[in-house]
Amino acid sequence: MDQPLIDIKDVRHAYKTDKGPLPVLDGLTLSVPEGGFVAVVGPSGCGKSTLTRLIAGLMIPDEGEVWLHGKRVKGPRSTVGMAFQNPVLLEWRSILRNVMLPLEIVATGMSKKDQEDRARYLLSLVGLSGFEDKRPSELSGGMRQRASLCRSIVHKPEVLILDEPFGALDAFTREDLWQTMHKVKEKEPFTGVLITHDLRESIYLADQVVVLSGRPARTQHVLDVPDPGPRDIETLYTPQAAEMLATLRHQIQIAQGRAPEEATA
Amino acid sequence: MNVRSFAIPLIATVIFLLFWELLVWANGWPNYLMASPSDLPAAYERYWNLFLVMGWQTLWRTVVGLLLAVLFGLLLGMVMGFSRTMRDALYPLLVGFNAIPKATVVPIVALLFVGAHDFNTILIAFMISFFPIAVSVSIGLSTLEPEYRDILRSLGASKMTIFWKIALPKTLPEFFGALKVAVTLAFIGTNLMEIVSPHGRGLGALFDSGKTNADYPLMFAVLIALAFLGILLYYIVVALEKIFAGWAERPAG
Numbered sequence: 001m002d003q004p005l006i007d008i009k010d011v012r013h014a015y016k017t018d019k020g021p022l023p024v025l026d027g028l029t030l031s032v033p034e035g036g037f038v039a040v041v042g043p044s045g046c047g048k049s050t051l052t053r054l055i056a057g058l059m060i061p062d063e064g065e066v067w068l069h070g071k072r073v074k075g076p077r078s079t080v081g082m083a084f085q086n087p088v089l090l091e092w093r094s095i096l097r098n099v100m101l102p103l104e105i106v107a108t109g110m111s112k113k114d115q116e117d118r119a120r121y122l123l124s125l126v127g128l129s130g131f132e133d134k135r136p137s138e139l140s141g142g143m144r145q146r147a148s149l150c151r152s153i154v155h156k157p158e159v160l161i162l163d164e165p166f167g168a169l170d171a172f173t174r175e176d177l178w179q180t181m182h183k184v185k186e187k188e189p190f191t192g193v194l195i196t197h198d199l200r201e202s203i204y205l206a207d208q209v210v211v212l213s214g215r216p217a218r219t220q221h222v223l224d225v226p227d228p229g230p231r232d233i234e235t236l237y238t239p240q241a242a243e244m245l246a247t248l249r250h251q252i253q254i255a256q257g258r259a260p261e262e263a264t265a
Numbered sequence: 266m267n268v269r270s271f272a273i274p275l276i277a278t279v280i281f282l283l284f285w286e287l288l289v290w291a292n293g294w295p296n297y298l299m300a301s302p303s304d305l306p307a308a309y310e311r312y313w314n315l316f317l318v319m320g321w322q323t324l325w326r327t328v329v330g331l332l333l334a335v336l337f338g339l340l341l342g343m344v345m346g347f348s349r350t351m352r353d354a355l356y357p358l359l360v361g362f363n364a365i366p367k368a369t370v371v372p373i374v375a376l377l378f379v380g381a382h383d384f385n386t387i388l389i390a391f392m393i394s395f396f397p398i399a400v401s402v403s404i405g406l407s408t409l410e411p412e413y414r415d416i417l418r419s420l421g422a423s424k425m426t427i428f429w430k431i432a433l434p435k436t437l438p439e440f441f442g443a444l445k446v447a448v449t450l451a452f453i454g455t456n457l458m459e460i461v462s463p464h465g466r467g468l469g470a471l472f473d474s475g476k477t478n479a480d481y482p483l484m485f486a487v488l489i490a491l492a493f494l495g496i497l498l499y500y501i502v503v504a505l506e507k508i509f510a511g512w513a514e515r516p517a518g
Contacts, residue, residue, distance in 0.1 A: 056419040078421045088412040092434050092512040104430070105420045135512060155420070 003070055004031035005191045006055060006159060011064030013050060014216075024050050025061065026216035030193075032208075037185065037192045039202035041248065042212030042220075043256045048195045051217075052161045055193060056080045069158055078106040081157035081190075085164040087148035089136035095147050096132040099123060102155040122150040125187055126180050142173035146180065153188055160192040167197060175233060178204055182230040199248045200236055209244075211251040221251040297479050304482035305489060312483060315471055316490060323455055323467040324494055326383060330390025331451040331498075335444070338395040342402025346432075352403060363396045368457055375462045382466055386458040393454035394447035401443035405436030438513035441506035448498045456491065468494075 008030040014021035024047035032038045040048055053059045054066050057076040066073040068080075081102070089098045099119040103110060110118070123132060126146040136144055145165055152160060166174045178201065185192075196202050202209045203225050211221040223244060235241060282302045289301035296304060309316060341359075345352040371389055378385050409432055417427045459469020468487050475483035507514075 053415070056415070058415055058418060076419050076421045080419050082416055082419050084412045084415075086410065086412050088410060088416060090413075090431065090434070092437075092510075101416075101430070102420050105417060105422045105426060151416075 005034040005069055006030070006032040006193065007067040008054070009065045009067070011054065011061045011066065013061040023216035027218040028212070029219045030210055032191055032193060034191055035189055036208065037194065037206045039194045039196055039206035039209045040212060041196060041199060041202050041209060041252065042217060043214045043252065046212050046215045046255070047217040048212065049163055052082070052163045052193070052195060055159060055161055056082060078155065079158040081152035081155065081160045083148045083152040083162050083165045085167040087144040089144055089147060091136055094133045094135065095123065095128065095139070096120065098136065098147060099150045099154050101151060106155045108155060119150065119154055122154060123147070125184060126150055142169055142177060145169060145177060149184065153184070153190060158191060160190040162192060162194045164195055164197065166201065174201070181205055186230060199245050202248070203241060203244050204231065204236055209248060211248060211255060213255045214257055220255055223247060296481055298481070300481040300485040305486050308482040308486040319466065319468045319471045320490055320494065323459065323469065326386045326467065327390050327451045327455045327498070330387045330454060331394055331447060333387065333391045334395035334447055334451065335398055337391070338398025339402055341395070341399040343406065345399065345403035346406025352407070359396065359399065367393045367454060371457045371461045375458065382462060385462060386455050386467065389458045390451040390454035394451040397443040397446045398440065401439040402436055405439040406432055409435060437510040441502065441510050444502050445499060448502055449495060452491065452495050
């Protein structure tokens with residue numbers, strides 16, 4: 001069997017607080033094959049963002065192992081790209097120079113010209129041609145998130161970590177960005193982990209959805225989404241999709257510690 | 266620069282001078298009570314050389330004091346911005362130090378380093394103006410959103426890279442805001458020392474000699490000269506801000 005690109009094995013972690021240790025992850029297992037796209041859903045505050053920091057190597061778990069491409073993660077690696085709910089673009093840079101930021105830090109061996117060409121190409125891919133020289137403050141929230149997405153993949157990371165990137169957008173903009181994500185994945189294949197609160201988003205974008213239990217989080221349920229690859233927004237309205245959403249909702253309710261009957265009442 | 270942005274402040278200044286002239290004339294104040302704008306040209310003409318020499322002394326001491334304040338303020342701000350422990354340790358000390366009116370420190374310093382005019386003056390200009398810079402830089406650095414740091418750290422960037430690429434530029438608007446306050450404060454510091462220090466130099470000393478001789482036109486001429494220097498330095502800071510932190514300005518409208 002192929003070795004998964006991201007392999008998280010039985011990870012446990014607790015934050016140290018004034019009131020003693022606060023366990024956030026308790027037996028989390030997750031593996032993503034190369035080119036796979038896994039969505040992670042779970043109740044609020046269950047440790048989803050901790051998971052992203054573990055994969056990025058920004059923190060080391062108390063117990064368990066995180067493997068990336070056959071190597072144990074022991075610290076930050078340049079082979080990771082990240083995008084957050086807050087697009088955190090640098091206001092003093094143009095959109096183009098914002099997208100080029102990772103290339104200034106990761107040694108790619110690319111010439112300045114090639115770096116710029118790549119950034120321009122990615123911006124055109126997400127529909128931001130003509131906005132290269134604008135400042136972030138001149139763009140709408142959706143456009144900023146598109147630029148943030150370009151920045152996260154400009155250095156061709158092995159792993160793309162998306163921490164609720166569309167969470168703050170309105171419903172229509174969000175659906176636009178879902179389409180963009182499929183387009184980007186087609187042209188610039190990546191292996192990704194998507195943290196989200198939106199169940200529709202999870203089955204629309206990912207090919208596997210992992211439900212985490214409430215804090216401390218462990219892997220509670222894994223749902224495979226059939227027919228990976230680009231899809232149409234209409235697929236969200238099929239009976240098959242409705243069934244998947246129902247399963248996920250049911251699992252979330254269990255994770256929240258509520259009996260389903262009680263929750264639906 | 267269009268005509269409007271130049272004409273409006275000019276007209277305002279002329280109106281202000283006219284009003285001042287009128288006030289002195291209507292009250293019939295003699296010259297030894299209050300000078301009027303029409304007395305000033307004579308005062309400038311008579312002491313022009315002194316104004317140039319003293320004005321330069323005041324200016325360079327203020328600028329040196331301010332530069333030291335910027336350097337020290339940045340350093341202190343960085344230390345407090347990056348380390349919580351240092352912030353907790355230094356903040357009360359700083360606030361206490363800042364609460365002491367510098368006018369009370371002036372005679373102490375003047376006696377402590379008697380005769381060292383340049384050193385004394387620069388020291389007071391520095392002491393009075395580093396506080397806002399240190400506070401603004403430390404606040405700017407400590408309120409940096411964690412995502413900024415994470416994006417660069419996940420790429421393996423060093424602390425220095427994060428500081429130069431993100432933390433420093435992000436703090437520049439706050440820094441320049443504080444610098445505008447510090448410029449005026451540094452001027453106050455310089456002049457306090459120049460006035461108090463015996464056999465002092467600079468515009469403050471000129472003001473003091475005007476006071477001794479009850480030469481009101483000279484005293485007011487010094488005040489106007491100080492205001493002029495203050496405006497000059499202030500707008501130099503504004504120009505620097507436009508160059509280095511112009512991005513923070515929102516388009517009008």
